[in-house]
Amino acid sequence: MQRVTGEAWTWSDHPRHQSSPYPSYMSTGQYVHGQDHLQPRMEGAAKMTPLTPPSPFLSSQARRDTTPDEWETFREYRAILNPHLTHESRRMSHSKQNMEVMTPLIENPGGVGQEEDNSEEDQDPELLPVRHYELGNSHQGITFTQALIHLLKGNIGTGLLGLPLAVRNAGVIVGPLCLVLMGVVCVHCMHILVNCSHHLCERLKRPPLGYSDTVAFSMEHSSYQCFRKSARFGRHLVNFFLVLTQLGFCSAYFVFLAENIKQVVEGYQGVNITLAAESLSFANTSMVPAPVPLPTMVPSEPWALDLRLYMLFFLPFLILLVFMKDLKNMAVLSLLANVCMAVSVIIIFQYITTDFGDLHRLPLTSPLGKFPFFFGTAIFAFEGIGVVLPLENQMKEPKRFPTALNIGMGITIVLYVVLATLGYLHFGDDIKGSITLNLPHNAWTNQMVKILYSFGVFVSFAIQFFVPAEIMIPPVQARLRKSWRAPCEMILRGLLVCLTFSFAVLIPRLDLVISLVGAVSSSALALVFPPLVELITFSDRPLKPAMLVKDLVIAVVGFIGFLAGTYVTLAEIVSPEEPPEVIREAAQNLTVAAATAVAGALGMSEELGGNWTTPTAAVTLG
Structure with missing residues (x-):
């Protein structure tokens, strides 16, 4: 040798x-x-x-x-x-890297009811979480610019393309104004969650907390015994809504992919059939063809496939995609997906700014019975509260995070309002669940928009799927023998994808899926839980009347939106032709109740002399 x-x-x-x-x-x-x-x-x-x-x-x-x-x-x-x-330690290493990527929505170790069996000698001090009071001298973490980019990536997604339909359900004047108001309130709720996490970390000397940890520890250390006994339930409730939200996003992705690719395939067939008909009309003629009328476009209906078949086509590919458990390997795909989605949005803006049509044909306000649809779609788009705490925990300078949050969400709100308003002005009442579905088939750039954005959504499916998988699969694996854990994980991942597929097949309308997911789960995470957590966290001190009224109003409005949005969306799913009048009346009553509660709370806050007099000022708090 x-x-x-x-x-x-x-x-x-x-x-x-x-x-x-x-x-x-x-x-x-x-x-x-x-x-x-x-x-x-x-x-x-x-x-x-x-x-x-x-x-x-x-x-x-x-x-x-x-x-x-x-x-x-x-x-x-x-x-x-x-x-x-060994092989097992390498697998655990990759799993730990995945958890560092997706810490936003998953609870940290050491939660309520858990005993720390590991000694300090068994823990690597470099791998321990960084505490808030130790971040001042740390040279590791993300910069201000990186945090800003992550905020934009975490909030801009498929919900952006459905906002023009939301404006149609509210009116060309009321819709943009309510979008701004809802965005400001959601930003304020993000500040509330960050402040409560800071307070609990400093008070309990705990490492940075996730969403469910913040809720659980605030209830565990509340001054009221009923909350202390329900701390574990609070953690499970938040995790339930997190899983529900993420699986709902995945179902919306199924419908989005199927509808856009269906338009691309069948639109391409229609164009080819038209060209073939035109070429046949000039066959066997002289150099100067006779004025014979050309045959009209042959309809492509015989070639059309049901939307559910397109969903079935994507099912095996998405199952294989979620088998990729190491998210580090998806970094290149994620970067390409972000670039594709950005290019698509630019092309969409270029198209919708060419013509606005007759502005007088659009109603300034819509009936109150349609407003719950607006609420569900808008809150679906603004539900990015899950990425707030991990970004703040990983920053080099956590004190600058409120500024990054205000700038990032300000850009998001402006983008949402501009695209929603211009899209509705351009397409009018013909706007669909995604603005990409309104783009005509006669230009290759429009088809490219659908393909590029579909690729971005396809890659995002695995990232959104990671959270429910990490919450639901480990407890099941813990009950099995070691040799059965890996096959069990693969089976459970495939079953969860099939679950999202089944939900999409049952409701094959993108606008209804977005509205239902937003009303049921996103409203709870973005509007209901944060103000209640603030009241529970600071229950050991005298509460300001203005803060009490403000938090109760936000929670009540979120809860009413949850009820009205869920009720109206389910009614539309059951009877898609025309909802019964009793449903519209119920939706109007719920909407009026929410508006009355807000107006009364604002008047009460002014009488109390609080410092939260208008919702617009909410963004400056925290």
Whole structure:
């Protein structure tokens, strides 16, 4: 065998390096694996002159020619390279990296009712969470600009394309104004959640808390015994709505992909049929064709497939996509998806600004019975509260996070209002559940918009799916034998994707799926829980009347929106032709009750002399 001299050998020097069973990180003798990254090996080990390791794939004669000293040297060298890392520890390492990527919505260890069995010696101090009161001297974390970009990525998604329909359900004047108001209130609720998390971390000397942790600890340390007994229930309730929201997003993605690709495929068929008909009309004619009327476009209805078949087409690909558990491997796909979605939005803006039509044809306000649809769609778009706490926890300068939050959400609100208003002005009452569905088929740029945005949504499916998978699968795996855990995880992931597919098949309308998910789960996470958490967290001190009224108004409006939006959307699903008049009257009564509650609370806050006199000032708090 050939002895390799020098500082290091590589597997490329070996004639059988491509079939070597050893891990890829053993590709050089200058490094060893430790603590999730490659580190230079010991100085003493660097002085060794390693041998090319005998491959088990060599012939028996070559293996017999290997001397015992060469075998012993190779064993020592392999021990230096990889003293302890096993397949299971590598799997846990990748799982931990995934959790660092998606910490936004998943609770941290050490929650209520959990005992810390591990000693301090078993924990790596570099892997412990960074505490709020230790962040001042830390040089690790994300910058102000990175936090701003993550905020924009976490809030701008498929909900953006459904906002023009939301404006139609509220009116060309009332819709944009209510969008601004709802955005300001959602930003204020984000500030509330961050302030409560800060207060609990400093009070309890806890590491940074997630959404469910903040709710659980605020209830556990409340001055009221009824809340202390229900702390575990509060954690499970928040996790339930998190799972419901994320799976609802995935169902909306199913419908979005199916509707857009259906338009691309069948629109392309229609164009081809038209061109074929035109070419046949000029066949066997002279150079100057006679004025024979051209045949009209052959309808493509016989070629049309049901929307559910397109969903079924995407099902196996999405199942394979969620089997990719290491989100680090999806970094390139995620970057491409963001670029594709940004390009699509730019093209959409370019198209809708060309013509606004007759503005007088659009109603300034819509009937109150349609307002719950507006509420569900708008709150679906603004439900980005889950990404707030992890971004604040990971910043180098957490004190600057309120500024980043105001700037990022300000840009989001402006983008939402402009696209929603211009889209409704351009397409009028013909606007559909996604503005991409209104783009005509006669331009390749419009078709490219649907394909690019569909690719971005396809990649986002796996990211949105990660949260419910990490909440629901580990408790099931803990009850199984170790050998059954990996197959069980694959089966459960596939079943969860099939669950979202089934929901999309039952409600194959994108506008109704978005409205239902927004009304049921997003309203609770974005509007109901944060003000109640603030009241519970600071229940040990005298509450200002203005803060009490403000929090109660936000929670009540969110709860009424939850009831009205869910009721009206389900009624539309059951009777899509025309909802009964009793349903519209009920929706109007609920909407009037919400408006009356808001007006009364604002008047009460002015009488109390509070510092929260208008909803617009809410964004400056926190």
